[in-house]
Amino acid sequence: MNREDALNQRQWYVIDAQGKVLGRMATEIANVLRGKNKPVFTPNQDAGDFVIVINAKGLKLTGAKLDQKIYYRHSEYPGGIRQRTAAEMLEEKPEELIRLAVKGMLPKNRLSRHLATKLKVYPGPDHPHAAQMPKPLTVEA
Numbered sequence: 001m002n003r004e005d006a007l008n009q010r011q012w013y014v015i016d017a018q019g020k021v022l023g024r025m026a027t028e029i030a031n032v033l034r035g036k037n038k039p040v041f042t043p044n045q046d047a048g049d050f051v052i053v054i055n056a057k058g059l060k061l062t063g064a065k066l067d068q069k070i071y072y073r074h075s076e077y078p079g080g081i082r083q084r085t086a087a088e089m090l091e092e093k094p095e096e097l098i099r100l101a102v103k104g105m106l107p108k109n110r111l112s113r114h115l116a117t118k119l120k121v122y123p124g125p126d127h128p129h130a131a132q133m134p135k136p137l138t139v140e141a
């Protein structure tokens with residue numbers, strides 16, 4: 001098997017986020033998305049795999065991050081800054097919480113925007129990717 005075949009062979013992994021710590025889980029996801037778990041890893045090429053995260057509503061944050069961590073977004077209009085705490089995001093959009101954590105751990109370039117599309121996050125236990133036969137990925141709690 002040559003290098004091109006190894007780069008084109010993508011695996012699908014599924015992670016159950018129930019009871020997992022957000023930051024520790026996000027680092028593992030970022031490593032798999034970049035392909036750092038493979039021997040053919042190259043920083044400027046996409047050698048990574050797809051990751052499916054289920055049960056996003058059940059993740060944990062350590063310390064007082066639930067109430068003190070604030071996520072900002074701006075509409076680009078004057079006075080258009082909005083803020084939400086991590087607890088509000090976990091209640092409303094838990095998949096966005098995971099997506100932002102993983103995106104922050106990827107390099108800031110065009111490749112990372114492509115890598116971020118290989119992350120699929122779902123708030124509940126169901127996902128539509130059963131045909132890809134995802135393997136379970138173990139993450140430390």
